[in-house]
Amino acid sequence: MEQILANGLYLGAQYALIALGLTLIFSLMNVLNFAHGQMYVFSGFVCYTVVVQLGLPFIVGLVVAAVVLAVMGGLIEKFLFRPVIRRSKRDESTMLLAAGIAFFLDALILLLFGEKQRGIPKVVNGVFNWDFRLIMPYDRILICVLAIAIIVSFILFMQYSKAGRAMRALAQDRMAAQLMGVDVDRYSMIGFAMGAMLAGLVGALLVSITGVNLGMGGPTSIKAFLMIMIGGAGVISGAIIGGFILGMMESVGLSVLSSYGDVTYLLIFASLMIFLAIRPQGLMGKPWG
Amino acid sequence: MEARAAWLNELGGVQIGDTTYDIQIVAFDDQKDPKRAIAGMERMAQEGVHYVVGPNVDDGAAAVRPVAEQQGIMYFPYSFPKELFSPPASNAILGMVANYQSGPAIYAYLKENKGVQKVAFVAANESDPLSQRDSGVEAAKALGLEVVSDKVTYQVDTTDFSPVLLPVLQSRPDLLVLSGVSPANAPQLIRSARELGYEGLISTETGQDASVLAEGAGELANGFISVGGASTPELASDTMREFVDRYTKMFGEYNDESNTKVYALEYIIETLKANPAALTDVEEYKKTIDTFEAPNPFMVGDAKLRYVGRSSFGQKRQVSVPLVVTEYKDGAFETLFVAEVD
Secondary structure, eight states: OHHHHHHHHHHHHHHHHHHHHHHHHHHHHOOOOTTHHHHHHHHHHHHHIIIIISOOOHHHHHHHHHHHHHHHHHHHIIIIIHHHHHHOOOHHHHHHHHHHHHHHHHHHHHHHHOSSOBOOOOSSOOEEEETTTEEEEHHHHHHHHHHHHHHHHHHHHHHHSHHHHHHHHHHHOHHHHHHTTOOHHHHHHHHHHHHHHHHHHHHHHHHTTTOBOGGGHHHHHHHHHHHHHHHOTTOHHHHHHHHHHHHHHHHHHHHHSGGGOSOHHHHHHHHHHHHHHHOTTTTTOOTTO | OHHHHHHHHHTTOEEETTEEEOOOOOOOOOTTOHHHHHHHHHHHHHTTOOEEEOOOSHHHHHHTHHHHHHHTOEEEOSOOOGGGTSTTOOSBOBOSOOHHHHHHHHHHHHHHHHOOOEEEEEEESSHHHHHHHHHHHHHHHHTTOEEEEOOOEEOTTOSOOHHHHHHHHTTOOSEEEEETOOTTTHHHHHHHHHHTTOOSEEEOSSOOOHHHHHHHHGGGGTTOEEEOOSOOTTTBOHHHHHHHHHHHHHHSSOOTTHHHHHHHHHHHHHHHHHOGGGGTOHHHHHHHHTTOOEEOTTBSTTOEEOEEOHHHHSSOOEEOOOEEEEEEETTEEEEEEEEOOO
């Protein structure tokens, strides 16, 4: 049981970090960023290039990946989403744009980095082994701690910084925030860049453990959407709770239900459908938006 | 195949009958989608192509069968369902060694040489890996091995395999078989198994990529047993070595499994040379299969190109390539043993 809980906690921390970026973008701009998974993959390949091909330390790869993704996010918001939101009142315009960006990034990743699975050397060697009751490699513990530290830093930033307060105001009421002098364009761009940067951070963190390949983008986006459905779209605490719940469900399901075949995600999807029928706004979301 | 075709064209083409031809490869990416595979096969038929190498997965290979049979196309899938190669089917020729041929050879070797008694299987929840798992389980039981776990599967997009492997390793196998594992998943599965304290053997019946294993699992992948390409340094002729050089120059990075794929083109060309009427009539090709024999340019000695598969399929519908079983060690594959298939 200790092992199952530890696996769930580890999965939950990384999932929560993935969901945070997605929910931040949704809360600020009402945009469902279908390209979130592809951004995660792109960042993994950037980190791989820096660490393996250029031979630089992992921390450099992590920082470069985060910066590249933040710049990419900022540019995508400024030159793609902003004009579309300005010209179109229909929500599906941004959804289609996001889907288009996902396909574009898939093609770009194939062109730049190829189709092969890539990985970087372990950041920390060794395995924590508590009498075979709880086994966890040190690099996973490190990634889990880093993911939790990033989540806490993000919450503190959103709570206490000027930019964080402005973005929360935007998320609550875009018009009211504008009337109070918040530069909507600027903070939307910063928010999108931060969302993309979070995808970049988690992609770079996980490339040292799971590796990265072209096909990971779509499934990652699906899991991120699952998490924000559970927790409530556009709510930061919801994304975190959704991430940990999904991680724990996956860990428990894979261990307890292993003798029944691959039924874990079938049950997760079925449970989610029932849950959404009862509480469509998710655990932390408000029915009115 | 493109590397070999470009090489043959550079040498002046291929003489079939009284005419010398340049080889043109018509490429189509089916993206492992059966619908796209059918569309691809129909496009081949429209373009007058009679010899197709692929598809590479079970679903795709089964889906194109009606088109191939109606349109007079011989195809060389890299997938293993026996019904594609057994009567009444006659248009498909297996382009490599099947898992139900390599699996028993590997298990028998490990039972005899490493004392393996208990085997566990884990597979992705997809048709190819699942069918490979089922035939692997059958082969292991036939050899008298105890199968201690064969129900655990995983999604192909799994990023953390520790929860997947935990119940498998609790069954304490001597050998963990990663049935039909993709090169993308293999390093993570190996790494998770080793990090969870598993010290037994790990094997698969599919081809793997040494550089991907090195990057994804490092030294934890040492000892991993897989099916290699159709060549080893001891088997490779000068032609095979030159093929590897040309392939590397053309595509930047050589994959050991590529030397399996080069055989299909060679078999097609040499069979057409033996019976030029088969250029436009695949029934003529089928007639030539049973008696066909030609020198194998990729192996040293007097090795021959010939069709095999009678014991597995009841007819000759498989190209004869060496079964090379390898063990990964420090970034490269080392030959464990070489066998032949009929």
